Amino acid sequence: MGFSRYLLKRLVYAFIVVFVIMTFNFAIFRLMPGDATKMIIDPTFTPEAIAELRRQFGLDDPPLVQYFKYIGNLFKFDMGLSFSTRRPVVNELKERLPNTIVLFLTSFIFTTIIGISVGIYTASKRGTFGDNFVTGAGLFAYAVPAFWIQLLLLMLFGYYIPILPIHGTMSAPPPDGFFLQFLDRIHHLILPAGSNVLVAFGSWALYTRNTMLEALGQDYIVTARAKGLEENVVLRHHALRSVLPPIVTLIFGALPGMVSGAVITETIFSWHGVGKYLMDAVMMQDYPAAQGAFYLIALAVVICNLAADIVYGIVDPRIRVGEGGAK
Amino acid sequence: MALLEVRDLKMYYKTLRGYVKAVDSVSFDIEKGKALGIAGESGCGKTSMAVTILRLLPSNGKIHGGSVKLDGVDIVKLDDEEFRKSIRWKKISMVFQGAMNALNPVHRVGDQIVEAILAHEDVSHAEAVKRAEDLLDMVGINPKRFREYPHEFSGGMKQRVVIAMALACNPDLIIADEPTTALDVMVQSQVLKAMEDLRKRLDLSMMLITHDLSVIAQTCDDIAIMYAGKIVEYGNVIDIYDHPMHPYGMGLVNSFPNIKAERTRVRSLPGFPPNLLAPPEGCRFHPRCPLADDICMEEEPKLIEIGSNSHKVACHKVDMLERGVDIWAQ
Numbered sequence: 001m002g003f004s005r006y007l008l009k010r011l012v013y014a015f016i017v018v019f020v021i022m023t024f025n026f027a028i029f030r031l032m033p034g035d036a037t038k039m040i041i042d043p044t045f046t047p048e049a050i051a052e053l054r055r056q057f058g059l060d061d062p063p064l065v066q067y068f069k070y071i072g073n074l075f076k077f078d079m080g081l082s083f084s085t086r087r088p089v090v091n092e093l094k095e096r097l098p099n100t101i102v103l104f105l106t107s108f109i110f111t112t113i114i115g116i117s118v119g120i121y122t123a124s125k126r127g128t129f130g131d132n133f134v135t136g137a138g139l140f141a142y143a144v145p146a147f148w149i150q151l152l153l154l155m156l157f158g159y160y161i162p163i164l165p166i167h168g169t170m171s172a173p174p175p176d177g178f179f180l181q182f183l184d185r186i187h188h189l190i191l192p193a194g195s196n197v198l199v200a201f202g203s204w205a206l207y208t209r210n211t212m213l214e215a216l217g218q219d220y221i222v223t224a225r226a227k228g229l230e231e232n233v234v235l236r237h238h239a240l241r242s243v244l245p246p247i248v249t250l251i252f253g254a255l256p257g258m259v260s261g262a263v264i265t266e267t268i269f270s271w272h273g274v275g276k277y278l279m280d281a282v283m284m285q286d287y288p289a290a291q292g293a294f295y296l297i298a299l300a301v302v303i304c305n306l307a308a309d310i311v312y313g314i315v316d317p318r319i320r321v322g323e324g325g326a327k
Numbered sequence: 328m329a330l331l332e333v334r335d336l337k338m339y340y341k342t343l344r345g346y347v348k349a350v351d352s353v354s355f356d357i358e359k360g361k362a363l364g365i366a367g368e369s370g371c372g373k374t375s376m377a378v379t380i381l382r383l384l385p386s387n388g389k390i391h392g393g394s395v396k397l398d399g400v401d402i403v404k405l406d407d408e409e410f411r412k413s414i415r416w417k418k419i420s421m422v423f424q425g426a427m428n429a430l431n432p433v434h435r436v437g438d439q440i441v442e443a444i445l446a447h448e449d450v451s452h453a454e455a456v457k458r459a460e461d462l463l464d465m466v467g468i469n470p471k472r473f474r475e476y477p478h479e480f481s482g483g484m485k486q487r488v489v490i491a492m493a494l495a496c497n498p499d500l501i502i503a504d505e506p507t508t509a510l511d512v513m514v515q516s517q518v519l520k521a522m523e524d525l526r527k528r529l530d531l532s533m534m535l536i537t538h539d540l541s542v543i544a545q546t547c548d549d550i551a552i553m554y555a556g557k558i559v560e561y562g563n564v565i566d567i568y569d570h571p572m573h574p575y576g577m578g579l580v581n582s583f584p585n586i587k588a589e590r591t592r593v594r595s596l597p598g599f600p601p602n603l604l605a606p607p608e609g610c611r612f613h614p615r616c617p618l619a620d621d622i623c624m625e626e627e628p629k630l631i632e633i634g635s636n637s638h639k640v641a642c643h644k645v646d647m648l649e650r651g652v653d654i655w656a657q
Contacts, residue, residue, distance in 0.1 A: 127386075219428035225383055226423075227443040227492075228415030237442075242433045 003313055010309045014302050021298040026070050028294075029287045030063065057083070074295070080288035082281075089292035093274060097296070099169050100273035104262055106189060107196035111258075112251055115201040119208025124235055126213065135209065138202030146199040146261060150268045153195050164191045167270035192269040196261070200254075207250055211243040218242075245312060252308025256301040263297075328399060329356035330532050331380075331500055336393035338379040347603045349375035351556040352393070354630070357500065357549075362526065362533040364543030364564065366579065367553035368600050373536045376553075377502045380534075381419055382410055397499070417447045420493040422486075422503040422522075429489050430477040436488050437463070437473030443495045462491040466521055483514035490522060500532045507542060519546060540583050544568060552576045555601050555611040558630060562638035572633060572640040572648050574616045574655075581655055594655055610643065617654050618644040 045053075054060045057080075058069060073080065079089035118138070122131040141149070158166035165171070165188050174181050215221065216239050224238040225231075266275035278293035280286075338350040349372040357363045365373050378384055380395055394401045402414050423429035430439060440459035444450065450458075460470035466487040477485055486506065493501050506522065507515040523546055526533055535547055543550055543564065550567050552560040552575065560573040571577040578596040598615035601607055610628050613619040622643050630641040633649065642648065 219423060220431040222378075222383055223421075223423055223429045223489075223492075224431070226381055226415060226421045227446060228411045228417065229442065229446050230411070233446075238431055238434075242431055244433070 006313055007310065010306055014306045017302050018299065021302070022071060022074060022295065023067075025291050025294050025298070026067055029290055032285070057081070070291075079292035079295070082289040083286045084281075084284050084289070089288045092277065092289065093292055093296055096273050096277050099271060100262060100266070100275060102185075103189065103192055103196075103265070103271060103273060104258065106193040107200070107265075108255070108258060110193065110197045111200045112204060114197060115204025116208045116247065118201065118205040120212060120235065120240060122205065123209045123212035123216065123239075124231075131209075135206065138205045140202070141199055142202035142206070144199070146195070147264050147268060149199050150192075150195045150265065153191060153198075154268065157191060166191070169272045192265050192271055196258070196265055200258070203254075204250070208243070208247060211246055212239055215239040215243045248311050249308060252304055252311065255304035255308075259297055259300050259304070330359045330398065331357040331534075332394075332396040333380070334394045334396070336376070336379060336395060337391040338375060338384070338388060339391050340375075340385075341387045341389065342604070345604055348556050348606065349388075349603060350379055351606075353553075353556075353558055354393075355551050355558060355561060357532050357534060359499075359532055360530045361549065362535055362547040364547035364550040365534065365536045365553060366538065366540055366543055366550060369538060370600055370603070371553045372556040372603075373538075373553055374504055375556075377421065377504050377534070377536055380502065381415060381421060382407075412447070416443055416496050416498065418498055419500045419502060420496065420498040422489055422493045422501060422506045424505050424509055430485055432477050434476075435474050436477060436480065440488075440492045440495050443492055447496050459491075459495070462494055463488070465494070465525065466491045481514075482510055483518060486510060486514075486518050487521060490518070490525070494525065494529070497529070498531070500534065501526075502534045502536070504536045505538075506535070508537065508539070515542075522546070540579060552579060555606050556603055557611060557641065558639075559612065559641045560639065561630065563636050566636050566638050570638075572638065572645060573612075573642050574618060574644070574648070575612050576640075577648070578655055610641075618647060 051060070058066060061069070077090055079093070081087065082089050082092060085092065118134055122134050125131045154166055157164040169188050170181065170184050171188075175184050212235075220242075221234060221238055224234045229238075262273065263275035263279055265271065266273045267279045270276065274293050274296055278290060278297065281289035281293055333356070334354045336350055336353045337348070339346040339348050341347075351372075353372075353376060355363065365376065367373050375388070379388075379390060382390075384390075390403055393403070395403050397414070397418055402410065405414065430436060434442075437456065437459050440462060441452070441455045444455040444458055445452065448455075456473070460473055463470045463473065468484060468487055468491070472480075477488075480488065486509075490506075493503075503522070507518050510518060519542065522533075525531070533546075535543060537543060547564050549562065550560075550564045551558045552567070552573065554575050560567060560571065560576040567576060568580060571580045575596075578594075581594045582596060584591075584593050596615065601611060601614065607614055607624075609625045610616070610619070610623040613623040616623065626643070628641045628643050630639045631645075632639050633645055640648075648654070
């Protein structure tokens, strides 16, 4: 099986998963208790007006017709109008997506870099004070709930030492000039992204440390040392390189969790992103908005998984079977 | 002066229950172009000795004395950085039990050889690649397979790659630790033959560690038999095969069936190797030795030369053995 066939198979699976998600997405919000229309329909409306509104939002169609309309529209990136704002959901999501991506990527990049570096460091200094301290700290951060640490940080840096903004993606009104705006955004980013890194780096560090320790006990590490390579080269080129496949799997496997974690982080820090949008939409029974946000997040999860499969094939030569076929 | 002179080498592992004396006052020489076989049961300190010479010790293993002179220079005294640069692979390389895990699964086999060359010699990458290809060719592997990964090779081929890698920097001495143990008999003989040819051609010295006496008989000039961290018998291969003088050496040779002799029961050695945390007092072999008496339990025998050909034995009862008594007969 060549790499392209492997890739094709993954793509087909991903497509099927997306379709199933779309279907669930449709069903879940309609099975939730409560009536969506009450958010926009005033009790004083005449029955005719109510019927007209239901017709406008397509709620008077039988469920199956609603379903097919919904699927068809999704392919056209038409997610309907938000019940609460009466604006197209797509536009609202487009507005918020960059914010979420910025927060997500910043957290992700710093978490992996810090986590993996700490893991390598502790593995190479096994049994020392530094190793024990970092391992303990990582375990603690991993064990406590993320929102609790986030609330504490909010209290610490927003109230006791008020040096960081406690909500939003930028100041209102924003400062003048591109550079100042940029700095302002980073200022707002520190707390949410930093708290994400703080709660997540531990598991990466511990996982990297354990796989590194296992790799360092392998015969080929002794070979590498015997060859007279520098310890640094042995660590990075031989040990780390050989544990990269499982670490990459972990990285991409953790992405979905980080995406869903974004809902909580964004809500706590009032981050103007997709996660908070989803939260608000669910609270207000805004079907189209919630469906849209939910769909986007699920799509992100599927893409992350697909990326994991592809990257795994690249980093592990045993999966990327060569020209000669399986041997 | 011999190429490698090991004197009174001691290496202990520190454990929670005390020191494990894995290598205890070991002395031997390897002449230029000669091969020394180290034989003994599992756990007698053979591999520990190899890793002591290359200083590949785990963090709890420490050299507690003795010297290892290579061309007259005591390499135990070199600092780590100098040792890494000037000794490892450059002067002394090692053939590991490569059929299993000695090659890194995520790097191309050729690159693993190139890496060894580049770590020690100031040559261009292209030149190192050329040399690695020549080395592969020399051990009978098509240089076209340079860019393949270890999992695409058979066990015997991987072992030959490991040998090619050991030759990469033209070392003076190769330490081969159970180089053929994981291979089947056919492949084993191919690999051994390849190793012997190369060794003769390049005039290399070798230290061959194995528990398989037939492998030593086939390839080595001298043999050292280790028991519980010590050398108990040391000398020319033929001498020791024909006239083993230490009760343990005798037992080892006896436990190997002779294909040309009359069919007899293969005789195994009774008992187990001792715990190296608390080795027996006196002669370490005395609990398993049929000749043991009071002196064996109290006094440690020295490795002394007997007869000719520098055949050395560490046994109090050596005169009895010289008279040819079959001590292992019931």
